[in-house]
Amino acid sequence: MSDEWEFDHLDPWLAPRIHEVFAEIRDGCPVVHSTRYGGFWAALTHEAVKEVTGDPRTYSSTGGPTIPSVHGVLMPPIEFDPPEHTAYRKLIQRQFTRQGAARYEPLLRRLVRDRLTELIEKGDADLIPALARYLPPIAIAVILGLPPEDGTRFVEWTTRLLATTATGDHAENKRVEQEFTAYVAGHLDQTGDEENVIGEIGNGRFDGRPLTPQEQLGMVLLLIMAGHETTVHGIGTMIYHLATVDGLRDRLIADPALIPSMIDESLRVEAPVVTVARTVRGGADLAGRPLEDAERVLLVLGAANHDPAVFERPEEFVCPRDRNPHVAFGSGIHRCIGEHLARLEMRIVAEELLALAPDYHIADGYRPDWTSGPVVRGLTTLPVTFP
Template sequence: MARHVEELAQEFDYTDPETVERLYEVYAAMRARSGAVRSPKFGGHWAVTRYDDIVEIVKDTDGYTSTEGATIPDVGNVVRSIPLEVDPPEHTLYRRFLGPRFRKAEIDRMEPSVRRIVRGCIDRFRADGECDLVPALAERVPSIVIADLLGLPEQDWDAFRGWTTDMQRAAYSGDAEANAKASQALAGYLSDAIEARRGGEDDGGVLYQLANGRVGDQPIPHERALGMSLLILMAGHETTAGAAASILYYLADKPDLRDRLRDDPGLITPFVNESLRYEAPVTGMARTATCPHMIDGNEIQPGDKMLLLFTAANHDERVYTDPDEFKLDRAERSHLAFGYGAHRCLGEQLAILELKVIVSEVLDAIPDYALEPGTRVTHTPWVARGPASLPVTFTPSRVKPEEAR
């Protein structure tokens, strides 16, 4: 028997299957009750639902630390994710080191490579007339792109995708042994890759920079290099995969909107931006209070865990007009899909580029795709949110000889 939305809000658990599929109803009920709702899940934490409260928390890096973990539950990395799980001033040093590689001008230079990867993925299924767009495209593209960025072999994407998926499943189910096994496998793979590049020839990848770079006047310690590579790899493909799947799902039953985007490619950028607000790929990130606070009458104590629900803030009726409507011409362009403040997602520009290219190439190659009749789409019950599967059909097409890659 379906539970009432108020019950789901009172006992908030963002991994609960019913909550996952009624998420924005639950958020609205939570925001109506309070800016911070106590959840008993994962040892107990405060779920923060309103835009302004979240912004204030992330701006206060002294009052709310990232050093006690950035996810609820902890996904089980063997070292801290850097710079996500450190505070200023150390955070500033490492973010400044990585920053140049993720500037928009640098990312824009990656477009030909990203487009090649997207087209290559589509070419694998475009003649079939059917596929599941999640594993075939939404998951595959970001994984190969991030492998390319790091300087890893493209064919290894399936291995590290498997490890990160296993880590999440095990973390949420409480299977510590499976979590540790997947976490150690991923860390070992990246650790070996870093060491193999130390003192070697520059291959242009970020791993080479981490292996041979300096922060301040000191070489980057191996643990910190590993922490940065883990963050780039995990965040770089998990969240973008969820965003891509959500965008493809939204477009699946809207032929009129697809036609508009094909006729006017300039609309793809605002479409992607509104998609990220409407269905943010990261449910939320965590902080830990270091001193007493008050949020909407709730007493927050030192050591309390805070889950900052970006997905809820992006539908806050105090900030957005008709927040549950998708508006291509929405006046409020800002959102928290990439976080806010010092820890705003470093890979934002890369994610946006990938999403724009995916939309463009899908509309060109399989413009009439639609969900298979009777499909019930469910969403992943993790921090990285998106449709779990998108079985679609479309008119088959073949690669023209002059387009062969």
Template sequence: MGQTLESFDIHAPKAREGAECLWAQMRDMPGLYRNERYGGFYVVSRFEDVMTVLMKPAIFGSGKGITLPPPDAVRSFHIPAEIDPPEHREYRALIAPLMTAAHARAREPFVRAMVTELVDRVPIDTPVDFVRAFARPLPILVALDLLGLPASDAAELEQMVGDLHREVATGVKTGAGDRLKTYSENVLIRRRADATDPQADVVSSILLGTAFGRPLTPDEQMSMVRLILVGGFDSTSSALATMMWWLATNPDEADRLRTDPSLLDSASEEIVRFASPSTYLRREVMEDVELSGVQLKKGDSVLVAFGAANRDPAKFACPDEIRPDRKPNQHVGFGAGHHRCVGSFIAKTELRLAFEQILARFDGFRIDETRAIEYTTGLGQGIIALPMIFSRAS
């Protein structure tokens, strides 16, 4: 049994179950849905309203924290996700040049090699969790390469990030936040001695770059590395799992993509819209303002429901269907405005190459119905367990 509007809680154990129905109810009601949990917050669910919030950072700020519940007064900021313009631009400029479409194309050989290696390990005619076998390790390995860190750190990082999300969802302390902070600090100490080219990788850029006409402080550097580690794994993993679920449950569409690989780019874009891996993020109202007929006060919390906006029928025809040829597809799966996902080109490269290799290397795949598909909760609500059985193409 899914949630109701009265019981709505993004951290509940089965928060993703039936979410589409709740999003529809929120979009259809006048004004904005209001919830009294976590100190009280409004949910922005219509596409037009979501765009208003995302494009007006001076009114709907990120600087007071983007999590729900809101962070404590004493906390470590996530730079640049929790920095508002114009300061945000200074920090983002350090890493954005390494995340362009051209840089994503240049990294294709590495990404393709990782995809091939992981596909080779997928067992044939044997139950396997696609998330553990492919969707989780691929973005971790790509992120480590982007940062200039060794692939041998993957298991340790995956454990820390997983523990951190469980801590946020349950409130049970795991120490993951402190471990991740220490790991990030040690990375910077280790790399400081040999970093000579700010364009070599993201850690080098953070170490050698400047903001506001000065080098970053150790705390600023640590925050930026930590954010990339936390944010770079889960969203792409969720999109990859959604991709595989869709292919397995729509064999005709899989055949269509095999026949017409020109659709792979638009299919990747559509998967991000449908999955909305960053399902919710908080903004804080910085000055009194009216939105959708509701008078918001300075200090109010607004929860941006990206998943709801990406299923808004006022914006997307048949929004609950994955249409690989959907155009135009101006979704908010990567956000919008100043805080649009800086790694979107890398993520889409991973999706496209995963599509390409899986469709070529397997002639069949199906959901293993003896085990359950599992979803995570919280701000990002995606598939975290996808039991499957694959058969190999001859």
């Protein structure tokens, strides 16, 4: 296959056939060039993705995490390289450790149990809006230190910020940014400790000085965006796999210790984050392709997770899978800081769903409708019935 491929990861046509197209490109050429969006290289193998994420000096994050770039509020630490990245991340990482996230398990479990009880009594539900989109905004609000009931408000703000940035509606974008900034600033002004992320940011110092309002806003905005949509899709596709993979629910009910392995395999098969981007600094050689300074590289995580050189029977859902080095959470210094919170939410949903409604099934005639976008992938609906 030629190095040239008119690769368009934003084409809605790609969504239902993404893995077939990725396999065709990856198997013919691990790194291909596209002229779309100003030109970029797409890395589709597991090896190439790991090479790029393992070398932040050559492959910089300062050009933005998406192709095409979305120019809005600068969001530390994801849009910075070391040492700035390291300093920003250190401010908040304590709250996102496994132990830090575990503090919120009783609350999140109660919320999921109560919501499922309501849905089961009703008899049917679309589990994307009713459950997958219900939990993550509350979870990220709680760990940030914001009122749980405000979760839907700031998710709406971030959605509007992204939409107006993409459409170029600068006046509306500025208005939304001012609303959100005022909201965040109000809570930052009230913080007096460091027992939540807002406290960490409000009291944090960078290079010996307090964070600026724009730095604070950017960090909060990033955490809300990264902690919401990606986890929504992770939960939604997991519920779908539980219902459609033969014998999976029975195996998990018989051996709940397999649930973490199931979560990893669900994330591998349908990675919520499909692509991330880097910018070449000073030139590079990637899989034998010479890359010039300032060229853009798209890391196709969804393709790397199906690489047959790493994963045996990559198109099958295998649980337990003996070796599963998937890159659904990324890799290297920018590996998702909210990984443990996302895993916790997915585990709680799986455990409570299997305990309260093990016989739920997807509505007759349902056909998966996958989102298509520059970064995330997931189901738009998932109608189910409860016997």
